[in-house]
Amino acid sequence: SQTIHQWPATLVQPVGSPLSLECTVEGTSNPNLYWYRQAAGRGLQLLFYSVGIGQISSEVPQNLSASRPQDRQFILSSKKLLLSDSGFYLCAWSKGTGLTDTQYFGPGTRLTVL
Amino acid sequence: KQEVTQIPAALSVPEGENLVLNCSFTDSAIYNLQWFRQDPGKGLTSLLLIQSSQREQTSGRLNASLDKSSGRSTLYIAASQPGDSATYLCAVNQNAGNMLTFGGGTRLMVKP
Numbered sequence: 069s070q071t072i073h074q075w076p077a078t079l080v081q082p083v084g085s086p087l088s089l090e091c092t093v094e095g096t097s098n099p100n101l102y103w104y105r106q107a108a109g110r111g112l113q114l115l116f117y118s119v120g121i122g123q124i125s126s127e128v129p130q131n132l133s134a135s136r137p138q139d140r141q142f143i144l145s146s147k148k149l150l151l152s153d154s155g156f157y158l159c160a161w162s163k164g165t166g167l168t169d170t171q172y173f174g175p176g177t178r179l180t181v182l
Numbered sequence: 183k184q185e186v187t188q189i190p191a192a193l194s195v196p197e198g199e200n201l202v203l204n205c206s207f208t209d210s211a212i213y214n215l216q217w218f219r220q221d222p223g224k225g226l227t228s229l230l231l232i233q234s235s236q237r238e239q240t241s242g243r244l245n246a247s248l249d250k251s252s253g254r255s256t257l258y259i260a261a262s263q264p265g266d267s268a269t270y271l272c273a274v275n276q277n278a279g280n281m282l283t284f285g286g287g288t289r290l291m292v293k294p
Contacts, residue, residue, distance in 0.1 A: 100280055112226075112271065112284040127281070158225055162280050168233060169280055170216055173225035 070095035087146040091159030107155040188285035205272035
């Protein structure tokens with residue numbers, strides 16, 4: 069069976085510090101990978117998605133970036149965090165882009181920027 | 183730009199009631215619509231996926247319907263239980279990248 073992991077589970081960082089959140093998927097190959105953010109009072113917002121190694125598409129311009137160094141690894145990064153980066157970050161995967169491909173979500177990372 | 187709206191934002195019902203959660207979307211050109219459940223501080227769990235050519239999907243006590251032409255979907259929960267308490271999110275898939283646009287969610291509380 070497939071599983072998706074995210075770490076860390078929680079993170080408190082000062083403004084201006086760097087960020088690295090990691091997401092890994094087990095039990096499947098060539099997944100589509102997604103990063104979402106859920107901020108207080110706002111809905112889930114798609115940040116990045118990837119259909120393959122080194123292929124990253126950004127949905128929202130911001131000071132965050134994503135990378136996919138391996139088939140089942142997706143990393144969210146920032147060089148300098150802003151207060152507005154606080155939120156709940158969720159990674160998700162799907163088998164493909166077909167009509168029946170649901171997305172499976174990880175447990176999330178709670179980021180607080182002080 | 184696709185916009186997804188969920189009404190009501192919050193709902194409190196006694197145990198055993200049947201209830202309906204609503205989701206509307208502005209652009210009817212979708213591939214599918216999905217319903218998720220989110221427990222506090224947790225990730226999302228997929229409940230049902232309705233393809234654009236389908237009218238409804240059922241899983242246990244859950245039934246989701248889709249009226250693509252009017253831009254509406256409903257999630258029906260039968261005989262609600264306290265364990266159903268959670269936030270329910272609907273999302274539409276509008277493109278080949280399987281990128282989802284989410285609604286704001288309905289926070290459901292089922293009281294014993």
